[in-house]
Amino acid sequence: VQLVESGGGSVQSGGSLRLSCATSGDTYSGPCLGWFRQAPGQEREWVAHIDNDGMTKYADSVKGRFTISQDKAKRTMYLQLSSLKPEDTGMYYCAAATGAPICTVLEVDFGYWGQGTQVTVSS
Secondary structure (H helix, E strand, O other): OEEEEEOOEEEEOOOOEEEEEEEEOOOOOOOEEEEEEEOOOOOOEEEEEEEOOOOEEEOOOOOOOEEEEEEOOOOEEEEEEOOOOHHHOEEEEEEEEOOOOOOOOOHHHEEEEOOOEEEEEEO
């Protein structure tokens, strides 16, 4: 399974971006797709995930501002980023879970990763 992110960029505070994560190769049949991000000098953190039933969960820091979704026919997952803040700046990664039967927020449970797409929010 290969994951490729796109849609990152530079925006001003309050702006919006839509990130995409296209999957290719073997069909992913695991329980969960998710987004993580890593700010400069900080550890990578979980942002949101969506399970096979479409149930979603968000980190408190992005709840109400970000929306995760997927189009299974297109094999693509999305992350709509709205009301962006400078603290949302970082490299955003999509990932597919392989290490647990259910969605978790643990990086170790995600075995497939994309290369990342940069989001920069200026004040």
